[in-house]
Amino acid sequence: MPPAAPPAWLKIAPALFLALWSSGFVVLKVGLAYADPLTFLALRYACVVLILAPLLLALRPPLPTGVQAWTHLAMVGLLLQAGYFCFTYLSLKQGMSAGGLALITSLQPILIGLLAPAIAHERVDARRWAGLALGVTGAALVIVAKASIDVLAPLGLLFAVGALLCITGGTLYEKRFGVQVHPIASNLVQYGVGLAVTAPLAFWLEPMHIEWTGGLLGSLAYLVVGNSLVAITLLLTMIRYGEASRVSALFFLVPPCTAVIALLILREPIPPLAWPGMALAALGILLVTRKPGGAPK
Incomplete structure (x- = not known):
């Protein structure tokens, strides 16, 4: 069982995790131009x-x-290092569009909300269900605006569902x-398992x-330090000290944050439809991550 009081630095963990995880997709796009996906x-x-x-x-230690x-x-x-990332990379290799893959994996908070009461022994109330619905709607708007959703590659679709189930x-x-x-x-244990599979x-x-x-x-340097060491540690720590449905809802903000970072670094434009999607995703996160009394979790 975790200690009663979480560490003080955990207050900045959600913002730092979002920045690192979202920018990782942009940095990964650069690296994959020079290496095969699973090899990378x-x-x-x-x-x-x-x-x-x-x-x-x-x-x-x-x-x-x-x-x-x-x-x-x-x-x-x-599940996380071998399953999620392998399935993600294989889905893209088999012809799944990035937009289609993002749309499918963004359903993760909904699955968490459905399964958390039985597996993690936590209750998801009506307010948080409303937040989850707003979040997935906002994420879908961003993805549809940014890319054509092509899910016609059967094997790519199967791998995308595998990635969703693994995370x-x-x-x-x-x-x-x-x-x-x-x-x-x-x-070290978890990445050793990931290496042994990939x-x-x-x-x-x-x-x-x-x-x-x-x-x-x-x-490679950014993904190793920023994503594999810092972001994953933040994610697992937040899950350990918080409720799984609240923490997983952060993934609704990954597509909007990635779109903004891609605009700043890669000069990829953000279509008009994406802006209301970002607002809906942010509102959904606010509903999910606040306690009934109004104080943030």
């Missing part, structure tokens, strides 16, 4: 493991005790069975092409 993912995980392993030996704790950590790594399962599993472990130890898949499915350019190295 395996390289990313290998870099994380190479960073964390010496830190574990130097700092000697407390390790999880018991087979059950190790199993729980490995399962989260399997939903990982969120609920962490909330229900997550163990408190030092972040270096937990991340590297053989890359070898089997791809020519493992990589162009060692400045763009690839910059993208």
Whole structure:
């Protein structure tokens, strides 16, 4: 069980997580121009493991005790690092549009709301259901405005649904069975599992092409530190201290935030229809993340 009082820095975690996670899609777009998708993912995980392993030996943080704790950590790594990201990359490779993939995975908070009472033992009231509905509507408007939704690739659609189920399962599993472990130890286990799955898949499915350019190295560095180390740690910590349905609702803001970052960095325009979508998503988040008395969670 988590301690009664969450750490003070957790107050800024949602904003920092959104900034890192949303910008990761833009940075990933740069890196994928120079490497095959699963090869790039395996390289990313290998870099994380190479960073964390010496830190574990130097700092000697407390390790999880018991087979059950190790199993729980490995399962989260399997669902989030291996399952979600592999299915996401494979869906794009099989012809699924980015807009279609984003629309399907943005349904995650709705699934969390449906499953959380039974799995994570938390109640989703009518106000939060209204917020979830507004959030998914706003996210859909942003996605439809930004890209044509092409879900005609059957295998790509299947992989997109797999990504949705994996991130939903990982969120609920962490909330229900997550163990408190030092972040270096937990991340090393989970990314080790991700590497053990993605590297053989890359070898089997791809020519493992990589162009060692400045763009690839910059993208890789950002994804390793910003997304794989900081953002994932923030996400799992927020899930552990908060309600899964509230935390997962943050994903409604990922498409709007990504659109704004792409405008600033890649000069990708934001169509007029996307702006009301962003407003609806923000309103949905406000409803979901506030307590009945009006104070933010």
